[in-house]
Amino acid sequence: SLPFPVYTRQEVARHHDEASRVWVTYGSDVFDVTDFIELHPGGKSKILLAAGGALEPFWALYAMHNQEHVLELLRGYKVGVL
Numbered sequence: 001s002l003p004f005p006v007y008t009r010q011e012v013a014r015h016h017d018e019a020s021r022v023w024v025t026y027g028s029d030v031f032d033v034t035d036f037i038e039l040h041p042g043g044k045s046k047i048l049l050a051a052g053g054a055l056e057p058f059w060a061l062y063a064m065h066n067q068e069h070v071l072e073l074l075r076g077y078k079v080g081v082l
């Protein structure tokens with residue numbers, strides 16, 4: 001399989017709404033979660049707070065994300081690495 005493309009944090013930050021697609025990072029991985037926004041159990045507005053940036057500051061506050069099933073779901077949306 002091909003390696004994932006490499007993006008800068010600046011490129012990720014350009015994907016901050018649905019029109020530009022919603023990207024987030026977790027660790028050094030980059031995800032396009034646009035198609036998950038409407039499915040988010042915590043609501044659309046909450047997930048959009050992290051759009052274009054890192055999930056860690058938000059997930060530190062909402063610790064229900066620190067579960068294997070959440071990380072597995074996230075992995076399905078991976079599009080690149082930093």
Ligand code: HEM
Nearest residue numbers: 024033040041042046047049050055058062064070073074
């Ligand atoms: C719940 C995924 C971003 C706030 C959840 C749950 C999943 C999920 C799977 C259900 C967990 C469970 O109950 O087992 C995601 C993914 C995110 C993301 C994949 C990013 C790509 C965020 C952000 C916030 C947030 C940035 C806050 C700013 C919440 C809250 C709940 C929740 C408050 C609890 C909803 C409830 O049970 O009433 N999220 N989340 N999430 N999420 Fe997220």
